[in-house]
Amino acid sequence: MADDDRARRPDGRRGVEILTLPPGRDLPTETEKRIVDGLVLAMPGLRTRQLFTLRRDMLTQADHVVVGVDRERDRVVALLTSRWAELPSGRTCLHIMIQFVGDAYRNGAVFKESWAAHFARLLADGRPFPEVIALKTYNPVVHCAMSAFSGHPDISMYPDLAGKDDSQAALAAEVAEALAPGAAFDPARGVVPGIGRPLDLYRERPLSHVPDANRYFAEHTEPGDRVLCLLHVPTQAGAHAILTALGVPLPSAQH
Structure with a gap:
């Protein structure tokens, strides 16, 4: 798999290499297929192939694509995609379309390294750090990760x-x-009902290690519903805090 900007950061535990790829519209068909095939094997608890059949745009319309490749198995085991969305208020908004990490690669460095490569590439492309980072999810783990x-x-x-x-x-x-x-959309609960495809993407309701998050998602969502989660980062200090947590050099320090 040819990478676009060589964000090579091996994860010592599983030998995962993080790569930034070209925008989704520029990905060869064989690269798309390899990504989907790898994720199907890495996440048996999700109907991954059906997802990409119904929502191929979550990959092909992405402005930023980051993958994790298990070099021993020569297989894609993680995927992060995002696109820029326009808001009437003029705030910069980054829509996270996919954040997947294979079952055997969670609780390691893959998640953090994927986000680090993602923001490093975004800044290298001359983009501003987004004031709003948003995604829709049925998974309480995602809310916990953002929080x-x-x-x-x-x-x-x-x-x-x-x-x-x-x-x-x-x-x-x-x-x-x-x-x-x-x-x-219910702004009090953050729920967008019935928008998920496929409706039965998750074979079982996903659970986090945070009981309050599990309870919230169980009380307010049914399969097919999605919770809109967002981070509002209106200041440079807030943006720098996130970049520092990820180990990404601050824009003022880049040359």
């Missing part, structure tokens, strides 16, 4: 699982309309 970046006082996480902070509800509604035009 790990929300410890800085300038970073807000939506939805607030405790229901105490509704300050991001208006922004969430704006983002929901941009990512899923015309779809119903």
Whole structure:
């Protein structure tokens, strides 16, 4: 698999190499096939092939594509894709379309290294750090992963699982309309009902290690529903906090 910018960061535990690829529209058909075939084997608990049959755009319309390749097996085992979305308010918004890590490669470095390569490439391309990072998910693990970046006082996480902070509800509604035009959206809960394809993507309801997150998703979603999760990062200090946590050089330090 030819990589576009050689973000080679082997994960010592599993021999996974992180690669940045060209935008999805420029990926050869054989590369697409290899990505999907690898993920089908790496994530047997998901109907991965059906997902990419129905939502090929989640790969082909991506502005940024990062993969993790198990070099011993010569197989793609992780995928991160994103695209830029336009918001009426003019805020920069990055839509994370896919964040998959194979079952045997979780709880290691693959997740962090994928995000590090993703943001390093984004900045190298001259893009600004996004003010809004958004995705739709049925998986509470994803909410937990995003919330790990929300410890800085300038970073807000939506939805607030405790229901105490509704300050991001208006922004969430704006983002929901941009990512899923015309779809119903409940800003109080963050739920976009019935939008997931395939409806039975997950063979079983996914669980995180955070009981509150599991409870929230169980109470508010059915298969096919998605929770809109977003990070609002309106300041440079907040952006730098995320980049520092990922080990990505700050823009001012790049040459």
